[in-house]
């Protein structure tokens with residue numbers, strides 16, 4: 001195979017709990033992650049040189065070595081130097097549909113797509129667990145982006161346990177174009193304000209982490225009970241992001257006043273989502289909130305939960 005085109009879905013958090021600090025500077029997290037149909041397209045083909053080249057038409061996405069997709073390709077070149085020498089470099093084109101710095105893991109999804117794509121075009125034959133192991137070296141959300149669907153993520157987010165697929169729920173996403181939240185800022189601020197409640201000992205962290213398996217939210221997911229899921233979604237980072245960004249808090253309140261399953265900020269925000277029973281309901285909710293807030297900076301997407309991570313769209 002010479003080249004391939006991949007679909008890289010965004011993710012939302014259905015649950016995000018911060019339970020402690022880790023010695024590596026990250027937080028101990030308990031999350032439930034969910035892929036959605038809003039996705040970027042990532043095209044990968046051999047480049048004329050040994051180099052990695054990134055092309056992306058989005059003004060806020062870097063085309064240099066700071067792009068997560070570049071770092072994923074660089075990792076593959078480092079781990080498989082002979083294969084790299086044999087096949088040469090890669091050219092990566094990203095068509096961005098996922099809003100940037102939105103708490104939707106857009107960059108992480110692009111990096112996951114590059115790992116999957118290079119595995120294909122270099123005929124490496126890596127398995128999904130092997131790809132996820134490489135992904136964990138690049139970032140906490142990237143292993144999930146490889147496999148996608150619905151999963152419990154613990155540790156710093158890289159330890160995954162798949163859950164029953166939830167693919168009959170629709171959602172409206174909304175994000176202000178002029179608001180971006182830095183993920184490091186959100187976690188740092190949470191630590192400053194809430195570290196008193198952190199669990200410090202390894203045994204305590206282990207038992208708190210294990211509790212998620214028998215939690216009401218996981219039960220609701222296993223039973224595909226959309227109404228219960230909507231009531232039980234929760235995100236600790238709202239406690240620091242919503243007070244700092246009143247517009248985001250107002251957006252969440254506007255969704256909460258609608259006839260929906262539930263609403264929450266995804267990850268470190270500022271994207272807010274509203275879970276809905278049907279596409280028609282999602283479109284109606286979007287129109288009502290759009291009219292009510294009436295701000296040209298506020299963008300909406302109607303999308304749905306999906307049960308897959310990186311997908312191969314075409315290969316030549």
Ligand code: ATP
Nearest residue numbers: 067068100101102103104105106107108110183267
């Ligand atoms: P997460 O939910 O994983 O924190 P996010 O959705 O909040 O991610 P991204 O869209 O991944 O955030 O972008 C965060 C920052 O990373 C942006 O400011 C952007 O400049 C940079 N970045 C690097 N590579 C990419 C990429 N391939 N796509 C988008 N942003 C990227």
